[in-house]
Amino acid sequence: xxxxxxxxxxxxxxxxxxxxxxxxxxxxxxxxxxxxxxxxxxxxxxxxxxxxxxxxxxxxxxxxxxxxxxxxxxxxxxxxxxxxxxxxxxxxxxxxxxxxxxxxxxxxxxxxxxxxxxxxxxxxxxxxxxxxxxxxxxxxxxxxxxxxxxxxxxxxxx
Amino acid sequence: xxxxxxxxxxxxxxxxxxxxxxxxxxxxxxxxxxxxxxxxxxxxxxxxxxxxxxxxxxxxxxxxxxxxxxxxxxxxxxxxxxxxxxxxxxxxxxxxxxxxxxxxxxxxxxxxxxxxxxxxxxxxxxxxxxxxxxxxxxxxxxxxxxxxxxxxxxxxxxxxxxxxxxxxxxxxxxxxxxxxxxxxxxxxxxxxxxxxxxxxxxxxxxxxxxxxxxxxxxxxxxxxxxxxxxxxxxxxxxxxxxxxxxxxxxxxxxxxxxxxxxxxxxxxxxxxxxxxxxxxxxxxxxxxxxxxxxxxxxxxxxxxxxxxxxxxxxxxxxxxxxxxxxxxxxxxxxxxxxxxxxxxxxxxxxxxxxxxxxxxxxxxxxxxxxxxxxxxxxxxxxxxxxxxxxxxxxxxxxxxxxxxxxxxxxxxxxxxxxxxxxxxxxxxxxxxxxxxxxxxxxxxxxxxxxxxxxxxxxxxxxxxxxxxxxxxxxxxxxxxxxxxxxxxxxxxxxxxxxxxxxxxxxxxxxxxxxxxxxxxxxxxxxxxxxxxxxxxxxxxxxxxxxxxxxxxxxxxxxxxxxxxxxxxxxxxxxxxxxxxxxxxxxxxxxxxxxxxxxxxxxxxxxxxxxxxxxxxxxxxxxxxxxxxxxxxxxx
Numbered sequence: 100x101x102x103x104x105x106x107x108x109x110x111x112x113x114x115x116x117x118x119x120x121x122x123x124x125x126x127x128x129x130x131x132x133x134x135x136x137x138x139x140x141x142x143x144x145x146x147x148x149x150x151x152x153x154x155x156x157x158x159x160x161x162x163x164x165x166x167x168x169x170x171x172x173x174x175x176x177x178x179x180x181x182x183x184x185x186x187x188x189x190x191x192x193x194x195x196x197x198x199x200x201x202x203x204x205x206x207x208x209x210x211x212x213x214x215x216x217x218x219x220x221x222x223x224x225x226x227x228x229x230x231x232x233x234x235x236x237x238x239x240x241x242x243x244x245x246x247x248x249x250x251x252x253x254x255x256x257x
Numbered sequence: 258x259x260x261x262x263x264x265x266x267x268x269x270x271x272x273x274x275x276x277x278x279x280x281x282x283x284x285x286x287x288x289x290x291x292x293x294x295x296x297x298x299x300x301x302x303x304x305x306x307x308x309x310x311x312x313x314x315x316x317x318x319x320x321x322x323x324x325x326x327x328x329x330x331x332x333x334x335x336x337x338x339x340x341x342x343x344x345x346x347x348x349x350x351x352x353x354x355x356x357x358x359x360x361x362x363x364x365x366x367x368x369x370x371x372x373x374x375x376x377x378x379x380x381x382x383x384x385x386x387x388x389x390x391x392x393x394x395x396x397x398x399x400x401x402x403x404x405x406x407x408x409x410x411x412x413x414x415x416x417x418x419x420x421x422x423x424x425x426x427x428x429x430x431x432x433x434x435x436x437x438x439x440x441x442x443x444x445x446x447x448x449x450x451x452x453x454x455x456x457x458x459x460x461x462x463x464x465x466x467x468x469x470x471x472x473x474x475x476x477x478x479x480x481x482x483x484x485x486x487x488x489x490x491x492x493x494x495x496x497x498x499x500x501x502x503x504x505x506x507x508x509x510x511x512x513x514x515x516x517x518x519x520x521x522x523x524x525x526x527x528x529x530x531x532x533x534x535x536x537x538x539x540x541x542x543x544x545x546x547x548x549x550x551x552x553x554x555x556x557x558x559x560x561x562x563x564x565x566x567x568x569x570x571x572x573x574x575x576x577x578x579x580x581x582x583x584x585x586x587x588x589x590x591x592x593x594x595x596x597x598x599x600x601x602x603x604x605x606x607x608x609x610x611x612x613x614x615x616x617x618x619x620x621x622x623x624x625x626x627x628x629x630x631x632x633x634x635x636x637x638x639x640x641x642x643x644x645x646x647x648x649x650x651x652x653x654x655x656x657x658x659x660x661x662x663x664x665x666x667x668x669x670x671x672x673x674x675x676x677x678x679x680x681x682x683x684x685x686x687x688x689x690x691x692x693x694x695x696x697x698x699x700x701x702x703x704x705x706x707x708x709x710x711x712x713x714x715x716x717x718x719x720x721x722x723x724x725x726x727x728x729x730x731x732x733x734x735x736x737x738x739x740x741x742x743x744x745x746x747x748x749x750x751x752x753x754x755x756x757x758x759x760x761x762x763x764x765x766x767x768x769x770x771x772x773x774x775x776x777x778x779x780x781x782x783x784x785x786x787x788x789x790x791x792x793x794x795x796x797x798x799x800x801x802x803x804x805x806x807x808x809x810x811x812x813x814x815x816x817x818x819x820x821x822x823x824x825x826x827x828x829x830x831x832x833x834x835x836x837x838x839x840x841x842x843x844x845x846x847x848x849x850x851x852x853x854x855x856x857x858x859x860x861x862x863x864x865x866x867x868x869x870x871x872x873x874x875x876x877x878x879x880x881x882x883x884x885x886x887x888x889x890x891x892x
Contacts, residue, residue: 134845139845
């Protein structure tokens with residue numbers, strides 16, 4: 100399936116119950132592992148979506164694929180760019196400066212928690228499961244599928 | 258499109274019809290529940306106190322402790338043993354009901370009950386060191402009841418439960434006492450778990466799990482006494498030929514399904530079905546009343562009376578969908594609340610009978626042992642009334658049913674063996690185990706779950722093990738799976754048993770006058786009757802002077818689901834039996850708990866859990882466990 104149109108994940112926070120199933124599903128789908136294997140192997144996962152509690156209630160933090168994206172504008176290496184409307188990270192160009200994590204107004208980009216030298220740490224953000232060849236992964240939108248209350252939906256910008 | 262939901266063709270057919278008619282079943286609701294919460298699946302969600310709910314994140318940098326500081330190991334262990342406590346409470350409540358009925362009989366307050374098996378009563382008395390000689394029946398019943406009820410009330414922690422002490426090998430009892438896990442009081446074992454899992458109490462996962470083992474042995478105790486007392490009251494099962502699957506429903510009859518677990522009521526429903534035959538005929542049912550079983554009450558009446566089994570746990574909604582079921586009479590445990598809603602769409606009357614099991618949508622006829630016949634008459638008459646509302650045009654009964662040779666209580670097995678060697682009935686069985694004609698014994702127990710194809714793992718593992726000459730026993734909804742699939746027949750023995758097993762089963766069967774081999778899988782009863790298999794194993798162990806953990810005996814629960822199954826699996830491990838689970842238990846969030854249950858417990862009890870979701874692999878692992886034991890025995 101090609102990512103021919105631009106899309107984003109709509110989050111209805113009024114429905115969210117905070118079970119964090121989306122986090123677990125996202126992290127596992129990226130590792131293409133099932134839950135039990137990951138636990139038995141002691142694997143860490145890196146979800147591209149997080150649920151946080153704010154003073155005004157539950158917030159689901161995930162890249163909103165902004166059209167006027169500060170992260171894209173400020174990236175000194177040009178590693179963040181729009182591809183078919185998706186804010187995409189080119190890890191090879193990324194210099195690991197962390198600027199994107201600071202400028203995102205939603206806090207939707209964070210650095211990896213994997214045990215790598217600080218100089219090699221890269222940002223982690225939702226890329227709508229589009230891989231480098233511009234195609235949507237076969238196990239895409241695990242977060243949407245995992246949500247037991249239907250708080251997440253894939254929406255086309257068109 | 259439902260082809261892969263079950264191995265049972267009736268189920269698959271009925272599910273297609275359910276879909277066409279927009280009727281929801283357990284399989285639909287399972288799909289609606291997907292994806293299931295990973296925290297719950299791992300057992301790392303804690304709801305013990307209202308500071309929570311808390312859960313630890315086993316996959317990353319999330320919280321590793323709940324608010325109180327409990328880590329994954331504490332949380333998983335607490336959750337697990339609370340399940341064991343619930344299972345223990347359920348089984349032992351059933352047992353208590355039996356014991357109290359005996360007491361009521363001794364006081365003349367349960368006039369409808371009688372002791373159908375005097376020999377069994379005498380055997381029980383002997384087992385409990387109660388002198389039967391010279392005593393009137395009422396006096397004997399009272400003594401047995403009070404001795405049994407003492408297992409629910411004893412406060413001296415140094416004295417183990419009598420029904421535990423008297424039904425396991427001495428060496429096993431000694432081991433359990435040394436480990437501090439021999440329960441002195443069934444109810445206290447349950448209460449202990451509820452106390453120690455209260456917020457801020459026991460946080461040591463090993464200590465928690467030991468109390469789980471103790472409770473599981475209380476579960477065993479409650480089950481053992483429930484089965485034995487039921488046998489005395491209603492008869493010890495003997496081989497009986499009947500049938501299983503939805504085809505046992507009869508269009509020309511008033512069909513009553515008995516479901517749940519407790520034979521105290523269902524026995525009377527069976528009697529009343531005969532007594533009210535004429536009323537049924539007058540109502541237009543030419544065939545009278547046809548009682549069928551569902552789940553474990555079904556197994557109880559199958560074993561003792563040859564009542565056919567309609568289906569097992571997961572498909573309990575489907576008899577109603579045939580449009581031919583006039584009443585579903587339920588007692589306790591494993592009764593889907595969905596039945597209440599489902600009967601809104603059919604003429605079927607759902608009748609609940611126990612004070613602790615009411616279901617919205619059901620008619621409640623409270624059953625009391627003091628008025629057993631009267632209650633049963635009222636219930637059967639409700640079925641007759643419901644029959645008058647049946648729309649015959651909507652009746653659609655699948656035609657499939659399989660022959661079942663059931664009724665293999667431990668006594669029935671010994672009786673069959675005694676036709677080979679009257680003086681020493683266990684000798685032929687032992688000889689065959691020693692010489693390898695029978696490699697070992699596997700007990701299938703447990704439930705159904707929509708997480709896997711219904712019945713598939715039971716049948717697959719059984720075929721694999723039978724081929725390798727392992728003697729197969731089954732109880733509960735596992736027995737239901739085998740019954741429906743025709744595995745409790747002579748033909749199945751001819752088809753699936755390995756050569757030496759086939760020869761042994763044939764020799765025993767023919768000597769016992771069955772005109773053919775014993776069935777491939779021996780039906781030992783309902784899930785509460787798992788202790789029948791233990792009593793057989795204990796008899797073998799005692800005969801050759803070994804403990805249970807030395808015998809080439811394994812257990813398998815391929816579709817375990819209920820808390821009772823968790824308790825049963827745990828006591829099997831506590832008694833020294835390698836025990837397979839075919840569904841991933843909700844403990845994987847704690848490496849420490851997994852390690853104890855699958856490895857460290859071996860050093861304590863000799864038993865252990867093995868988890869394997871692939872049935873072929875599971876069969877291999879069970880066979881290897883059998884071989885390991887044979888090797889240690891030098892056979």
